[in-house]
Amino acid sequence: MKLAVMAWRNLWRYGRRTMMTVAAMTLALVTLIVWTSLVQGFLGDLETTIVEVEVGDVQVYPPGYRNSPSIFDRIGAPFDLVDSLGAMGFSASARLLAGGLAAAGESSAGVSIRGVEITQDARVSVVPDRLAEGSWLDPGDPAGVVIGGRLARTLDVGPNDELVLLSQAADGSIANDLYRVRGILTPFSEATDRSGVFMVRQAFLDLFVVPGGAHQVLVRTGTGQPLDVSADRIRGAAPDLDVLTWRELFPTLATMMDSVEGTMYILFMIVYLAIAILLVNATLMAVFERIKELGLLKAIGLSPTRLVGLIMWEGVFQAGLAAVAGLAIAGPLLVYFSRVGINLAALGGTISISGIGLDPIMRSVVNPAVVVGPLGAMFLIVFASMLYPALKAARIKPVDAMKHQ
Secondary structure, eight states, rough: OOHHHHHHHHHHHGHHHHHHHHHHHHHHHHHHHHHHHHHHHHHHHHHHHHIIIIIIIIEETTTTTTTTTOOOOBBBBBHHHHHHHHHHHOOOEEEEEEEEEEETTTTTEEEEEEEHHHHHHTTTTTTGGGGEEEHHHHHOTTTTTEEEEHHHHHHTTTTOEEEEEEEEEETTEEEEEEEEEEEOOOOHHHHHHHHHEEEEHHHHHHHHOOSSOOOOEEEEOOOSSSSHHHHHHHHHOOOTTEEEHHHHHHHHHHHHHHHHHHHHHHHHHHHHHHHHHHHHHHHHHHHHTTTTHHHHHHHHOOOOHHHHHHHHHHHHHHHHHHHHHHHHHHHHOOOOOHOOOGGGGTTTTSSETTTTTEOOOOOOSHHHHHHHHHHHHHHHHHHHHHHHHHHHTTTTHHHHHHHHH
C-alpha cells in the first residue's frame, strides 16, 4: 500500500506529463470503444440481413440444383425434412422457385417467383416485416402476391393493382394467370428488389402444375452451435441433398466480414503501439530524472522487486485514470450512435454489398464486449510497456546513482 501511495504522489510531481499521457490513453480508448461498437453493429446488421431476411443460416437443395436450376428437380418430401429438422432444434421452411415474366399495362420484366408456406416461412424469415406498402401474403387470398420495390416501379403498379405472370408449367403448358399486388417490399437485396415475386405455396403449385415438393429448404439454426457443426448435423438428416451454409453461398461476403474483423484488431495494435511508445518514453524520462532518488531508495533497503512494483503502480494509476475518463466519454457516444447512428446514405444513396441491401443508418451496438476488449487490451499494453522502464529502474546501483549528474 505504501508503494501505491508513493506511486500516486510521483505521478503528480510531473503533472503536465502525466495529464498528457492520460489524455492520449483516454483518446485511444474512446476511439477504439466507439470504433469496435460501430464495426460490430455493421457486421451484425449485415449478418442479420443475410440470415434473417432471406438466406437463412443453411439452405438445402436437390443435388446439383444450384448449378443448374430446374423446376423438375425438387426435394421429394420437404415437410418430412422440415419436421425432422424441427425435432433437432432447427427452424425450417420449404420454398418453391421458378422464373417467369411479369406484365402490367405496357410494361414487363423478368421475375423470380417464390412459393412460400406462410406459417413455416415466418419462423425462418423476416421478409413479412420488410413491407413498404400493403400487406403480406394470406392463404385465403391465393391470387395475392408481394413484389420488390424496384419491380413495382418498373411495372408502375402499387397495392391492389393487377399484374400477369407468365412462364412455362411443369407439364409443358403455358403457365399464366392474373394476380393482385398485396404488398411492396423495402429494398433488402438487389435480386428481390429488382425481380422478386412472393406467392402462397398452393398458388405456385397451381400456376406451374407442380404436384408437390420443394426446390429449397431454408434453415435457421438458432442453437448456439458453430455454423459448421449445425451444417454437419443437417447433412446427416439430409444425406442425399446439397446442404450449404450462408458462408458457402456468399463466400465474398463471408471473407469481407472476416477481413473487417481482422482490420479492427490491426487498428487495436496500431493505436496501442503508439500508446506503448508514449508510455515507455514518458516513464523512461521519469526514471532517468529520478536516478539519484531511486538509488537512494535501494540504498535504504528497497528491493529491486518492490522498485519494479513502484513503477508498475504508476502505470496502473495512469491506465485507471484513462479508463475512468474514457468510459465517461464513450458512454454517451455509444448511446447516441446506437439510437441515432451515422447516416451513410448522405455519402451516396442506398448501401449494398454483393447485392445485399443494408440499412443506410450505421448504428453501434452496446454490450460488454465492446468495452472489455479495448479496456483489457489497454491494461495489457500498459503492463507490457511499463515493464521495461521498471526493470531498468530495478538495475540501478546506488553507488552509480549517487554519481549521476
